[in-house]
Structure formats: structure tokens, C-alpha cells
Amino acid sequence: MMNGANTMFILLGAIMVLAMHAGFAFLEVGTVRHKNQVNALVKIMTDFGISTLAYFFIGYQVAYGVDFFAGAAELTQNNGYELVKFFFLLTFAAAIPAIVSGGIAERARFYPMLLSSALIVAVVYPFFEGLIWNGNYGFQAWLEEQFGAGFHDFAGSVVVHGVGGWIAFAAVALLGSRKGRYRDGKVMAFAPSNIPFLALGAWILTVGWFGFNVMSAQTLDGISGLVAVNSLMAMVGGTVVALVVGRNDPGFIHNGPLAGLVAVCAGSDLMHPIGSLIVGGVAGGLFVFVFTTAQNKFPKFDDVLGVWPLHGLCGAWGGIAAGIFGAEGMGGLGGVSLVSQLIGTAAGIAIALIGGFIIYGVVKAVIGLRLDEEAEFIGADLAIHKIGSTSEE
Template sequence: MSVTASQVHGAVQTLTQSSDTLFLLLGAIMVFLMHAGFAFLEVGTVRHKNQVNALVKILADFGISALAYFFIGYWVAYGANFFADAQTLSQGNGYELVKFFFLLTFAAAIPAIVSGGIAERARFYPILVATFFTVGLVYPVFEGMIWNGNFGLQAWFESQFGYGFHDFAGSVVVHGVGGWIALVAVLFLGMRKGRIRAGKHTNFAPSNIPFLALGAWILCVGWFGFNVMSAQTLNGISGLVAMNSLMAMVGGIVAALIAGKNDPGFIHNGPLAGLVAICAGSDLMHPIGSLITGAVAGALFVYLFTYLQNKTKIDDVLGVWPLHGVCGAWGGIAAGIFGQTALGGLGGVSFVVQLLGTLVGIGIAVGGALVVYGIINKVSGLRLSEEDEFNGADLAIHKISATSDD
């Protein structure tokens, strides 16, 4: 029995589609696992009376994010919906469905980022409402602009400067947007009770360093799915992305180790700062440029977090604005610096475009968050009562503590 060329082509095409689908599914699972990292990082940082709330918030936020992104956000960003029959949806081995799952895990990172900033004093259901609108509307607007060419922003960049805005895995699209949304939410909520004593700032020590470290490790491992698998196909996979992610992580560790003076909280957040910053240019930079990018991010996090906690009334519990907002913005700009061929990069990127695109992302995040959190704050309020905050979110909201009294 002879095999025709068309049959061979069809078999190869089917194998390629199946392989790409599996590849992207594994990436989606790895990024989904990162949400456990977000949860344990927060659990280890907040006080004991707020640990249950930290765990519940991350999982509840993911559920609300999935609904918002499924029905609204994915349509806003990519003009696609899921109202066809199952046979139509599953064509091509269901690659488009797995792509949705993968991008959903990115979208759901927005409220996971916010959660760390607003910990210990936020009401539960108003924050879930905010999650629905930030994931369903605010985030997809910028996501669609950058990753789908919506509203002509990328076309304008290309016509004016010769290059579009480059953000391979979301330094600005995901982390920058999430961090700047978090800053707005933190400002609406104000400082936790007891932070100012006798006119001086008082910092609450992390409740569980092993849990904090576990969260950081989970995030570090999952980040290689976040970055490498942003190629979305086996054919597009790049060892350069993996190497650059590794070197940026190392740069963040070393910089935080030095700048943070051996503080375990800083050391475990340092690699995360480096990984946030490298997302945008991980497919362009030379590994040495990535090392520098990560080191700058690690130092930025330490100094900004220390300044916020000791000198301002911005009570960002996990430091998500410096970690994701500022380091994410730095990553977008760094791609325009170290992505240049003169500095060993692959080129095809403009510093001016990277700067402008980053500012657009920040503007959309801040503007959208002001509307969402401003309206919710007016309608229902965002903050727990003073008594509930004193007792802790675990008992006030969930009626149970993290550990028994036995």
C-alpha cells in the first residue's frame, strides 16, 4: 500500500499541531503552578492572623479571573469567543483552547500581584469585584494593543520609529500593569493599623520564612514556563530565552544579597525582580545584558521597598509595586537598551518605542485602576473595619485561623 505525499503532509501537520498543543499545555500548567508561589509568598510574609485569607484570595481570584477572561477579557484582547459548538472549538487538537488557558494564567497574575500589596486590611468580595473588572477590561485593553495590534498603537510605533513595542513574555503587559494597578489599590486602602507608632514607622516581620522561601522557589521554577513557553510553539522555542532568564535571576539574587545585607526576604525576592525584568527582552538580549538587567532590578527592589516601608505612607505589604510595577517598567526599557546589536543583542527594537510603550502601559493601568477601585470604594468600601483588621482577616472573613489552638 503506497503512501501519498498528501498523507505524509497531513500526518506531519497533525503531529506538529499535537506537539504544539502539548507544549503550550505544559507551559499553561507551569504558569498555573506559579499561583501557588504567589500564595505561599504572601502566606509567609503576612502575620499569622491573615494567612488563611492569603491562600483563599489567590484561589478565589483565579476563579473570578477565569470567568472574566473567558466571557470578556479574551474577546477584548483577541476578538475571539467560545460560543461555537465543541466540535468547532476542538479543531486543530484544541490548540486555541490551550492558548486561552495559557494566556488566562497570565491574566490571572494581575490580581495575584495586587493581592500581595493590599494584604491584611482589604475586604473580600469588593476585591473580587475589582478582580473581575481589572482582568475582564483593564488588562486586556493593553494586552490586545501589544500582543494583537489593537487600536493601531503598534502600527503607529512601526510607522514612526521603524519598530513595534517588544514585550516577549510580559514585563510590562503583565507585571508592569499588575504592579501599577496594585499601587492604586494600596493608596485607596491606606496604611495598616499599627504601622506608625510614636511618629515612627514600624515594620511587621514575616510570619513564616520557610513558606516565603517556598513561594519564591515555586515562582522561580514556574517562570521558565512563563518565559520560554511564551514562544507558544515548539518551533519557536529558544535556548536564549532560558539562558537569559537564568542569568537575570542570578543577577537579581546577587544584587539583593548585597543590597539587602543578607535579609532573607530580600534574597528570596531578588530573583523574582530579575525574572520580572527579563520577560520583555529575554528573546533579544545577550546573557551578560540579562545579568545586568536582573542585577539592576534586584537592587531597585531592595532600595525602593526599604524606602516605601520606612519613609512613606504607602503600605505595600509584599512590595509588589517595586517588584512588579517598577522592575516590570525597567524590563520594558531594558529591552530597548540591551536588545541593541551594539550591546550584543539581536536588534529589531527601539529604545524610544520601549520607553513610550512602557508609559502607555502604566497610564492604562493607573487610569483603569482609579476607575475600578474608585467606584468600588465609593459604593461599598474596600477596607475592613478597624475591629476586623485587629482580629485578622482569617477570623473576620473566613471564621477560621491557620492553626488550631490545640
């Protein structure tokens, strides 16, 4: 009976996180210009398909040493719990290309990016995932022996979001900025094309995040209401600070809760709700400040949706914050080491940057990453998919 209940529990989590990919899609659709909206939708859908194949046949085995080359009777033991666990963890893995998609929007070639996504999900992401969540290569055991606790990342502030954001950093750096984005050293603002779609994407992600975090327990007896309330408080902290620091800007306001939720993932099972509120608030301010600074001060680094500050930096902050606010002295449950959190976070950043620059760099050198000037001018919708988002195009 419990096997069936656990299978249903994690299946519901997988479905909720799967729905988050619609959030990624609409957040990007609402941010990019009209001539790139179809491409945004297609990328998220096809990235998920390619990620599934890469993770099913290669990535899951890299992370957990498990493959699916067995008979159906064996695979469906315990109500098929292991199959549904794969589905749940796949939705996390597929978030990596979805994160990258927002950073490289409006000027990336389609098939080279799909190839890069497959390689990232097959090798780079599962390598770090297995290191942290499966104890591969003795990394966690070493941290525990040296510093009294392993690297704690309950729902993936670093494993998923940090790694995705820093891989996106590599892709954005290699692509360069969009044509017309900077003229005479000044930023030419490309306003979001559709604020309602942007808001819809943010809301879908926010709701799905409670499956992302709460159901990371993976079994019914491991579920904790603390995770839910910590996620809620971090979301609110990110929203309110982004509102104030971002001066009522709707783009910042709708990314604020996402920044808070990214940051709370790691320690959501340990921190006090007030600590989570602070962690989320810091993340909301961090996103607004760094996104604004990067857009205005670094002309060649054109991160369209701000995925590096949102996922990369806020994810890193979340990994470190778990070591601060998860401690008993800060009202948390304890069992964490700040030194381990710093080392684990740094390891995630390093692996993501090295893997990202290698994969996107090789693909760039061999077949190219970027649309030609004419294709970028007319937009990815017509250049790649031969259709616009409305009948008038």
C-alpha cells in the same frame, strides 16, 4: 502531528504558570502575620476562579476578538490549540489579581476585592494586552512606522508585571496603611510570619517562570534556548545584588530573583546573557532600594509584599531595558527601538493607573474596600473565613 505537539507544548506552559499561583500564595502566606494566612491562601484561589470567568466570557474577546460561543467540534480544531492558548494566556491574566493581593494584604475586604479583580481582568488588563500582543487600535503599527519597531514585550515585563504592579499601586494608595504600622511617625516592623513559606513561594515562582518565559513562544518551532539562559542569568543577577544591597535579609534575597525575572521577560528573546545578568542585577537593587524607601518615607503607602517596586518598577525597567540591551550594539539580536520601548512602557503605566484608580475608586465609594477596625485587629482569617491557620487560633 505538529498541531498536537504545539498543543502539548503550550499546555505544559499553562500548567507551569498555573503552578506559579501557588508561589504567589505561599509568598504572601510567609510574609503576612499569622492572623491573615488563611485569607492569603483563599484570595489567590478565588481570584483565579473569578479571573477565569471574567477572561473567558469578556477579557479574551476584548484582547483578541475571540469568543467560545461555538460548538465543541469547532473549538477542538487543530487538537484544541486555541483552547489551550486561552488557558495559557489566562494564567497570565490571573496573575494581575495575584500581584495586587500581596500589596493590599491584611486590611482589604474580600468580596469588594473579588469584584475589582473581575473588572480588572475583564477590561483593563485585556485592553492593554490586545494593544501590544494583538496589534489592536493600530498602536503597534504607529510605533513601527514612526520609530522603526513596535513595542517589544516578549513575555510580559510590562503587559503583565508592570500593569499588575501599577494597578496594585492604585489599590494600595486608596486603602491606606495597616493599623499599628506607623506610630509617632516611626515604622513599626511587621516581621514575616514564616520564612520557609516565603522561600517556598519564591522557589515555586522561580521554577514556574521558565514556563512563563520560554513557552511564551507558544509553538515548538519558536522555542529558544536563549530565553531560558537569559531568564537564568537575570534571576541570578537579581539574587546576588539583593543579597549584597539587602545585607543578607532573607526577604530581600528571596525577592531578588523574582525582580530579575520580572525585568527580563520583555527582552528575554533578544538580549545577550551578560546583558540579562545586568538587567536582573539592576532590578534586584531597584527592588531593595525602593521598597525600603517607600516603607520608611511614605507612611500612608503600605505595600505589604512590595508588589509595586517588584512588578511595577522592575517591569517598567524591563520594558526599557529591552530597548537597550536588545540592541545589536549591546550584543542583542536587534529589531527594537528604545523610543518605542519608552512609549510602550509609559502607555502601560498610564492605562494601569487610570484603570486601577477608576475601578478601585468606584468600588471604594460604592461599597468600600477596607475591613473595619475590629475585623482588621482580629485578622482577616477569623473576620472573613471564621477559622485560623492553626487549631490553636
